[in-house]
Amino acid sequence: MRVCIVGCGAVGSLFAANLAQLDDVEVWAYDASREHVAAINATGLRLSGAGEVIGRLTATADAAELPPCDFGIVATKAMHTDSAVAATAHAFTDGYVATVQNGLGNEETIAKHVERVIRGTTFPAGKIVAPGHVQWDVKGDTTLGPYDDRTPLDEVQRLADACTRGGMPCAAVADARGPQWRKVIFNASTNPIGALTGLTHGRVCERPDLRGLVSGLVDEGTAVAAAQGIELDADPEALIDHAAKPEVAYGHKASMLQDVEARRQTEIDYLNGGIVRFGKEHGVQTPLNQAIWALVKGVEQSWQQ
Amino acid sequence: MAAVNVCVAGAGTIGSLLAAHLGRVADVSVLVRREEHARALNRDGLRVSGRADFTARVTAAVDPAELPEPELVIVACKGSDLEAVADRLVGEFAGATLMTIQNGLGAEEIVAARGPWPILSSVTFMSGTRHSDTHVEYVLDTATWIGPYRATTAGSASAVAQLLVSSGLKAESYADLRPAQWSKLIFNATVNGVAALTGLPHDHHFAEEPVGPLVHALMEEGKAAAAGACVVLAEDPWEMNVFATQRGFRHSPSMLEDVRAQRPTEVELINGSLVRAAQANGVPVPLHEAVYALVRGKERSYS
Numbered sequence: 001m002r003v004c005i006v007g008c009g010a011v012g013s014l015f016a017a018n019l020a021q022l023d024d025v026e027v028w029a030y031d032a033s034r035e036h037v038a039a040i041n042a043t044g045l046r047l048s049g050a051g052e053v054i055g056r057l058t059a060t061a062d063a064a065e066l067p068p069c070d071f072g073i074v075a076t077k078a079m080h081t082d083s084a085v086a087a088t089a090h091a092f093t094d095g096y097v098a099t100v101q102n103g104l105g106n107e108e109t110i111a112k113h114v115e116r117v118i119r120g121t122t123f124p125a126g127k128i129v130a131p132g133h134v135q136w137d138v139k140g141d142t143t144l145g146p147y148d149d150r151t152p153l154d155e156v157q158r159l160a161d162a163c164t165r166g167g168m169p170c171a172a173v174a175d176a177r178g179p180q181w182r183k184v185i186f187n188a189s190t191n192p193i194g195a196l197t198g199l200t201h202g203r204v205c206e207r208p209d210l211r212g213l214v215s216g217l218v219d220e221g222t223a224v225a226a227a228q229g230i231e232l233d234a235d236p237e238a239l240i241d242h243a244a245k246p247e248v249a250y251g252h253k254a255s256m257l258q259d260v261e262a263r264r265q266t267e268i269d270y271l272n273g274g275i276v277r278f279g280k281e282h283g284v285q286t287p288l289n290q291a292i293w294a295l296v297k298g299v300e301q302s303w304q305q
Numbered sequence: 306m307a308a309v310n311v312c313v314a315g316a317g318t319i320g321s322l323l324a325a326h327l328g329r330v331a332d333v334s335v336l337v338r339r340e341e342h343a344r345a346l347n348r349d350g351l352r353v354s355g356r357a358d359f360t361a362r363v364t365a366a367v368d369p370a371e372l373p374e375p376e377l378v379i380v381a382c383k384g385s386d387l388e389a390v391a392d393r394l395v396g397e398f399a400g401a402t403l404m405t406i407q408n409g410l411g412a413e414e415i416v417a418a419r420g421p422w423p424i425l426s427s428v429t430f431m432s433g434t435r436h437s438d439t440h441v442e443y444v445l446d447t448a449t450w451i452g453p454y455r456a457t458t459a460g461s462a463s464a465v466a467q468l469l470v471s472s473g474l475k476a477e478s479y480a481d482l483r484p485a486q487w488s489k490l491i492f493n494a495t496v497n498g499v500a501a502l503t504g505l506p507h508d509h510h511f512a513e514e515p516v517g518p519l520v521h522a523l524m525e526e527g528k529a530a531a532a533g534a535c536v537v538l539a540e541d542p543w544e545m546n547v548f549a550t551q552r553g554f555r556h557s558p559s560m561l562e563d564v565r566a567q568r569p570t571e572v573e574l575i576n577g578s579l580v581r582a583a584q585a586n587g588v589p590v591p592l593h594e595a596v597y598a599l600v601r602g603k604e605r606s607y608s
Contacts, residue, residue: 198603207598212598288595291596295519
């Protein structure tokens with residue numbers, strides 16, 4: 001089996017290095033960072049932290065070098081999906097392309113360029129500490145499912161089995177929208193509140209007025225999911241309260257807060273913006289998500305002043 | 306005729322602009338918080354640049370008992386300092402009329418609770434930049450609106466408006482100030498809140514996608530809250546917003562300046578008073594509640 005990781009940042013690297021442990025899987029990685037690519041090809045892709053792994057794989061910043069692949073795993077930031085998949089689509093003419101990205105709309109974007117798409121959502125996290133070296137912060141599960149009937153569940157299962165054997169626990173399910181929307185609702189209801197206030201997750205949750213706003217956002221997202229017949233696989237409210245505990249993620253700065261502090265474009269269009277868009281399509285009002293989306297877009301605009 | 310005696314309590318930007326201008330037509334004293342501020346004002350006077358260019362003589366002190374008895378006291382401190390300033394006026398200036406000029410709602414009540422003075426309400430649209438303890442730049446020469454609040458009349462409001470006009474400022478008086486106060490409240494709660502949260506100065510972004518529709522939705526909620534309080538607005542706050550963004554001048558609202566400097570904001574008097582008034586009248590304002598909660602959260606992030 002040949003697998004290409006499209007976007008070999010932190011999450012992409014977790015998949016790439018772990019899959020490269022398997023004798024029956026040949027791993028390629030496509031990434032825009034030439035330093036990262038050169039380091040991976042020279043000394044392998046190293047993970048440290050939650051697991052110590054060195055993966056041997058072939059990395060390239062030139063999509064034309066990619067051979068035909070059985071599977072793609074897209075792990076770019078959501079705003080780079082379109083360009084990354086457009087560049088690499090030729091490698092997946094006969095293959096399947098999975099997304100493990102944040103947010104809503106990635107499957108639709110991928111399907112503009114390739115025939116067979118796999119929906120996915122993943123919880124492991126890490127960060128790049130140096131070219132060729134990723135710190136693995138959190139282990140976690142991945143859920144994959146067919147995007148539409150052009151993708152048989154058996155093929156999804158084949159990729160999920162490989163990920164699990166490689167050390168990235170992964171389930172194949174007929175409908176992966178439940179876990180995907182649960183994660184999107186969690187992120188959309190908490191990340192931008194941290195980004196707009198500068199508060200960590202726990203400090204947001206201990207303020208009744210902000211916690212009430214978080215619940216208002218959760219309610220809207222849940223209503224949009226329900227209007228599509230999506231059943232969440234867990235209650236976002238319980239996950240939010242769990243994460244606020246001191247021993248879990250009280251002091252965690254949401255990734256969107258880190259983006260705002262570094263003045264990097266955020267994924268707001270794919271989180272709250274996605275909930276607003278799907279809400280419009282299904283006749284569900286989402287005024288709070290729309291307001292939060294507009295405020296974070298305003299933050300991004302303020303950097304161009 | 307003897308000159309009027311006016312005391313300006315609080316010499317921030319608005320207080321300094323008022324004290325300096327009035328110093329040209331009245332005997333002006335200034336109540337300040339810091340000794341060195343009082344000394345500098347007594348020594349150097351108060352300079353105005355920008356829309357006007359002059360230096361006025363004023364008498365300043367940190368203790369109200371050291372100041373001459375005024376006929377008019379303009380309480381001009383920031384809303385976040387109002388309770389502390391009002392506390393220092395307890396038992397002072399028995400013969401004076403007090404006028405509040407803070408943003409938001411509720412400044413009059415805070416002052417009224419501390420003494421039996423006759424009270425005037427006012428809102429101001431002028432703005433400036435404070436360069437030092439003794440120098441303020443006059444930036445926007447828009448009007449101050451004055452109305453009666455307690456034991457005062459349209460006539461006493463009109464007399465103070467005339468005094469401000471004679472000093473070179475713009476002012477108008479109204480028999481009922483609430484329509485103007487609410488127009489400004491809705492405008493301020495929206496523009497200050499959105500600016501503080503996004504970092505955007507009040508410019509064209511506030512009338513365009515993606516921020517403009519949120520600004521409009523906040524204005525609509527505010528208008529519903531005003532209707533719930535039986536107030537017919539003097540001006541449409543969305544039109545005030547569009548007009549202000551077309552001036553070609555990128556004003557940084559005070560709440561944006563405050564969060565940039567990690568200072569306490571006026572969120573309670575502005576956003577908080579709008580939300581509380583709406584809730585008291587049973588008008589839902591979920592977007593204003595969100596902005597209010599977010600700005601309060603941002604203040605908490607300083608520490």
